[in-house]
Amino acid sequence: INYQMNIFAGNRNDLLEKIKAAMSVKRYEHVLRVETMALQLAEKWGVPAEIASIAALVHDYAKERSDGDFLTVIREKQLSPTLIPWGNNIWHGIVGAEMIKDDLKIMHEDILDAVRNHTTGAVYMSKLSQIIYMADYIEVGREFPGVAEVRALAFEDLAASVGWQTRHTLSYLIDKQVPVYPGTLETYNTWSI
Ligand code: GDP
Numbered sequence: 001i002n003y004q005m006n007i008f009a010g011n012r013n014d015l016l017e018k019i020k021a022a023m024s025v026k027r028y029e030h031v032l033r034v035e036t037m038a039l040q041l042a043e044k045w046g047v048p049a050e051i052a053s054i055a056a057l058v059h060d061y062a063k064e065r066s067d068g069d070f071l072t073v074i075r076e077k078q079l080s081p082t083l084i085p086w087g088n089n090i091w092h093g094i095v096g097a098e099m100i101k102d103d104l105k106i107m108h109e110d111i112l113d114a115v116r117n118h119t120t121g122a123v124y125m126s127k128l129s130q131i132i133y134m135a136d137y138i139e140v141g142r143e144f145p146g147v148a149e150v151r152a153l154a155f156e157d158l159a160a161s162v163g164w165q166t167r168h169t170l171s172y173l174i175d176k177q178v179p180v181y182p183g184t185l186e187t188y189n190t191w192s193i
Pocket residue numbers: 060063089090118119120136169173178179180181182184
């Protein structure tokens with residue numbers, strides 16, 4: 001796939017180098033599988049391939065940054081102080097989008113929103129956000145009960161598959177007795193009923 005829209009100043013290989021430098025080999029391979037799945041969903045649901053590719057490649061860009069880095073960005077960019085207690089799982093998308101702007105100079109707001117929403121979902125999700133949220137969950141390396149079913153559903157009814165994921169993630173979080181981010185509950189109430 002050729003980058004022609006100038007969303008990122010470089011070609012796909014240039015972006016791959018930046019992503020690879022920011023994470024472990026294991027996570028980089030996950031990111032490539034998310035891109036493959038996102039491109040298939042983008043083709044099915046009418047989203048431009050270049051946009052799906054870039055969003056997928058950057059979605060976990062910040063995942064290996066330190067807690068201190070995230071807290072600095074929250075303070076310096078005056079993001080909501082309610083983010084402070086949450087930790088990497090919630091920060092790497094919402095706060096990570098700021099690091100993507102600063103480091104990679106990607107300013108495409110729909111791509112940045114897809115990164116912000118990829119872990120918890122959101123009340124409003126564009127087609128692209130839904131695709132990245134789903135591709136992260138159903139990429140071919142993922143294994144969990146029902147994965148084949150939800151993979152098929154993402155190609156039949158994208159919104160219903162968003163609901164499926166949110167429902168299952170919420171059950172999982174409750175089962176593990178870990179705190180549920182309020183945005184996750186809003187996503188559940190919007191997409192899963
Ligand atoms: P990854 O970055 O590819 O591993 O996947 P995600 O960004 O989708 O998820 C990262 C982690 O966040 C997973 O372990 C999820 O279970 C977890 N997670 C998702 N929603 C919530 C939430 O509401 N609260 C908490 N505490 N964790 C969550």
